[in-house]
Amino acid sequence: MSSSGYAITISDSITADLLDDFRSFREQLRYTLGQLDREAIWLWPLPGGASELLEVPDATLADATEYMQAGGSAEAMIIEYREVVDGVAHQYRVAHSGGDSAPGRDVPFWGNVFTVPPLELFDADEAAAIFDSYRLTRQIPADYTTRELDL
Incomplete structure (x- = not known):
């Protein structure tokens, strides 16, 4: 088992280390994202180069300056990430390349659509x-x- 130096927070209430004790990191991410049902999930690096939450027991998602998040369901989710450049936070939505003009799809999560x-x-x-x-x-x-x- 090894630690990734990342934590996963689910719906702003449950936070755990991203570990590979039962499955690979990628398979664990797939499992966790597969559980989405109108919720959000964040993946964020632990502060100070820590490898696991035990090293930074007071760390929370609110402390994370950079992260990746997904919201929706296992079948239809949006992905965003946040980075800090020169002390300024920027949030981005991830998209497939190309130009599809098909109508949008409603993605419900956290009481919003x-x-x-x-x-x-x-x-x-x-x-x-x-x-x-x-x-x-x-x-x-x-x-x-x-x-x-533009947040």
């Missing part, structure tokens, strides 16, 4: 690959695009 273009929808399998790439590189895979959100 977001109408999302098809290019910005992911299932748990694809989301797990994107989350794992972020875990390894803190970047989005090159075959996807992003757009900055």
Whole structure:
């Protein structure tokens, strides 16, 4: 078993280390994302280079300056990530490359419904690959695009 240096928070209430004790990190991400049902999940690096939550017991998602998040369901979720550049936070929505003009799909989570273009929808399998790439590189895979959100 090894620690990833990342924590997963589910619906802002349950936080745990991302571990590979039962399955690989990517398979664990797929399992967790596959449980989404109108909820949100965040993957965030532990502060100070810690490898597990025990090293930083007071760390919470609220302390995370950078993270990746997904919301919706295992079949249709949106993915966003936040990074800090020169002390300024930027939040981005991840999308497939290309130009699909199909109508948006409603994605409910946390008591809201977001109408999302098809290019910005992911299932748990694809989301797990994107989350794992972020875990390894803190970047989005090159075959996807992003757009900055005005929050």
